[in-house]
Amino acid sequence: MATTLITGGTVVSATGRGAADILVDGERIVALLEPGTTALGANLAETVDTVVDATGKYVIPGGIDAHTHMSMPFGGTTASDDFESGTRAAAWGGTTTIIDFAVQKFGERVQDSLDTWHKMASGQCAVDYSFHQIIGDVNDESLAALRRLPDEGITSFKLFMAYPGVFYSDDAQILRAMQIGANTGLLTMMHAENGPAIDVLVEQLLAEGKTDPYYHGIARAWQLEEEATHRAIMLADLTGAPLYVVHVSAKQAVAQLAAARDRGRNVFGETCPQYLYLSLEDNLGAPGFEGAKWVCSTPLRSRREEHQDQVWQALRTNDLQMVSTDHCPFCMKGQKDMGIGDFSKIPNGIGTVEHRMDLMYQGVVEGRITLERWVEITSTTPARMFGLYGRKGVLAPGADADIVVYDPDGHTSIGLGKTHHMNMDHSAWEGYEIDGRVDTVLSRGKVVVAEGEYRGRKGDGQFVRRDPCQYLI
Numbered sequence: 293m294a295t296t297l298i299t300g301g302t303v304v305s306a307t308g309r310g311a312a313d314i315l316v317d318g319e320r321i322v323a324l325l326e327p328g329t330t331a332l333g334a335n336l337a338e339t340v341d342t343v344v345d346a347t348g349k350y351v352i353p354g355g356i357d358a359h360t361h362m363s364m365p366f367g368g369t370t371a372s373d374d375f376e377s378g379t380r381a382a383a384w385g386g387t388t389t390i391i392d393f394a395v396q397k398f399g400e401r402v403q404d405s406l407d408t409w410h411k412m413a414s415g416q417c418a419v420d421y422s423f424h425q426i427i428g429d430v431n432d433e434s435l436a437a438l439r440r441l442p443d444e445g446i447t448s449f450k451l452f453m454a455y456p457g458v459f460y461s462d463d464a465q466i467l468r469a470m471q472i473g474a475n476t477g478l479l480t481m482m483h484a485e486n487g488p489a490i491d492v493l494v495e496q497l498l499a500e501g502k503t504d505p506y507y508h509g510i511a512r513a514w515q516l517e518e519e520a521t522h523r524a525i526m527l528a529d530l531t532g533a534p535l536y537v538v539h540v541s542a543k544q545a546v547a548q549l550a551a552a553r554d555r556g557r558n559v560f561g562e563t564c565p566q567y568l569y570l571s572l573e574d575n576l577g578a579p580g581f582e583g584a585k586w587v588c589s590t591p592l593r594s595r596r597e598e599h600q601d602q603v604w605q606a607l608r609t610n611d612l613q614m615v616s617t618d619h620c621p622f623c624m625k626g627q628k629d630m631g632i633g634d635f636s637k638i639p640n641g642i643g644t645v646e647h648r649m650d651l652m653y654q655g656v657v658e659g660r661i662t663l664e665r666w667v668e669i670t671s672t673t674p675a676r677m678f679g680l681y682g683r684k685g686v687l688a689p690g691a692d693a694d695i696v697v698y699d700p701d702g703h704t705s706i707g708l709g710k711t712h713h714m715n716m717d718h719s720a721w722e723g724y725e726i727d728g729r730v731d732t733v734l735s736r737g738k739v740v741v742a743e744g745e746y747r748g749r750k751g752d753g754q755f756v757r758r759d760p761c762q763y764l765i
């Protein structure tokens with residue numbers, strides 16, 4: 293087995309930082325050592341196969357993006373990153389594990405959908421991956437299949453309160469699924485927006501000739517996110533199911549989560565970089581059809597209402613626990629442009645999997661979060677939330693050697709033809725300048741990114757079975 297020593301860096305965890313060398317043997321970390329440790333009188337650096345010089349840099353556990361949609365079917369098209377291109381982009385950006393979503397559509401069997409996603413991902417991925425299960429058709433058969441998911445290493449499932457006729461579950465279906473969540477240890481993930489109400493507003497706006505991408509944000513009003521978040525919390529409260537609300541963007545929804553947590557409930561929330569940096573006015577409201585680049589759901593919120601600052605604040609106070617991307621890219625040409633003249637036909641999604649670690653590091657640079665909190669919300673908490681902690685999310689003996697060397701003196705310019713490796717014809721982050729740079733990435737002991745070069749191969753990444761949520765109160 294090959295040995296690697298990462299030397300000279302500052303190791304940062306969710307709880308602190310300090311100088312240490314990390315010794316890797318094969319796929320695992322075997323020791324954290326005092327810098328310059330000798331072995332039987334020899335300098336350790338001279339006895340290992342590979343030395344990674346991390347002098348002046350941070351050494352952190354590899355990023356875990358717990359919300360991606362590679363090859364996701366949506367609105368008559370398919371997300372433009374598949375498991376190969378999407379996980380390679382993830383590796384470039386310091387993310388060494390993704391958790392994607394297997395999609396059970398209406399009328400399909402859960403097991404068949406899971407098999408389909410296994411087939412799509414197997415042998416394709418650059419980094420490790422797992423799945424959550426989307427239940428798009430709650431019925432007796434799918435509920436029975438839900439109970440068996442932990443045997444497959446899948447410990448979380450997602451329901452939608454939005455998209456009637458596609459993925460939507462009504463309150464009765466949500467209640468029944470959450471009852472299973474309560475007594476199987478499966479974590480219920482919720483897309484919390486009031487879909488039927490949104491559909492009425494969409495129809496009315498289109499009838500008034502309001503067809504631009506901007507109106508996507510108007511139809512998906514914050515009241516409908518707050519209401520659905522509250523309803524999900526109450527149903528979880530009633531059933532005793534732990535609840536995880538995905539892509540929280542409205543400050544009022546954050547307040548609902550905070551109130552539930554103040555009552556001691558197992559209620560959690562993630563947000564995404566787009567809700568911290570981008571806005572209804574600046575992005576969705578861009579001239580012409582350009583705003584389509586930023587059509588995603590939940591939508592970008594108004595800068596005037598200061599949602600962005602409140603969401604940052606919630607990340608600081610742990611009212612929101614972690615940051616995922618909801619990576620679901622579509623090209624402008626041939627995909628987003630299906631919605632010219634009708635914003636409701638624009639495929640929903642933004643591509644961010646490559647930029648999450650950098651964009652969140654920018655929060656450290658700007659004094660919004662600490663260095664330790666950066667590691668916590670991008671790696672350690674995602675690992676605990678989704679049953680990977682110990683193997684992932686921590687640099688400790690026995691853990692997988694998923695390691696990122698991050699250069700605080702480096703610089704990242706985001707945009708097409710720069711550091712962009714996602715399969716897209718544009719970037720939602722064009723022009724963003726980050727003070728910091730991913731320097732070296734190890735995935736289970738193998739150097740996959742170094743010296744500005746991708747050294748991995750498709751198939752390096754393996755399916756990871758997950759334990760139940762390790763974050764419950």
Ligand SMILES: [Zn+2]
Pocket residue numbers: 359361618620
């Ligand atoms: Zn999503």
